[in-house]
Amino acid sequence: MTTYPIDTAPEGSRPALAALRGALGLVPNLAATMANAPSLISTFVAAFGQFGGTRFTDAERQVLLLSNAVTNRCAWAVAFHSTVALAHGAPADAVEAIRRRELPDDPRLAALSATTRALIDKRGHLDEGDVKTFTAGGFDEVQLLDVITGLAISTMANYTGNVADPPLDPPFRAQAWNDGY
Structure with missing residues (x-):
């Protein structure tokens, strides 16, 4: 394309x-x-x-978007959101954990990453335990709707990246990712 x-x-x-x-x-x-x-x-x-108007911090938004990119196996978006997450203060160990399909050590970021992955994997059919994981991380149920906004954005970007496979821009190449599949 x-x-x-x-x-x-x-x-x-x-x-x-x-x-x-x-x-x-x-x-x-x-x-x-x-x-x-x-x-x-x-x-x-x-x-x-x-x-950008959600109550998530910039780093949390990027953790959410990075988790989506990894779950959707979009190499372009993983590189982009890894770069931006680090620039917005997300801990490097959290970014690396997500890229390895693991949860960050930070309980709040782990809850956010786990919930966004569960929403994708379960096609939106979260159970009570999934919601409790999210709220135990310090988020409220209204923010769960903001996660859905992030998922919608990611779906557009990740699916486009997977279908069209655009070249990775130079600023994001240091965070190039191979999904291992």
Whole structure:
């Protein structure tokens, strides 16, 4: 699939790409690939913007998104979210644990990672124990709905990455990931 620079992207994709460039300082190749479908990139950018308004810290948001990327086996997104998680203060050992499909030692991050993985693995059918794991980590049930927002964002990005396999941008190459499958 084509990876578009802003000036040659479909007209309907340009505002979303410009917003990403403004927020990130670049248009990542995954987003430039999502630009093939203006509805996809526009929805993704709007949802991502709303996700920033949750009560999760920046590091927690990245732990959630990284957990989703690993669970969905999207190498591009794992590299991206590993890089951003570390930049936002997520502990390096937590990032490495998630990349190995393990839970972080930090109980709060472990609860967040376990819950997001359970939501994917169980297709949203959490049991009482899953919810208790989440709330025992210091989160409330309303934040569980914010996790679903993160899952929706990740689904768009991870599935695009898996289908289109865009090249990994230079800033994220140090965190390249092989899922071992």
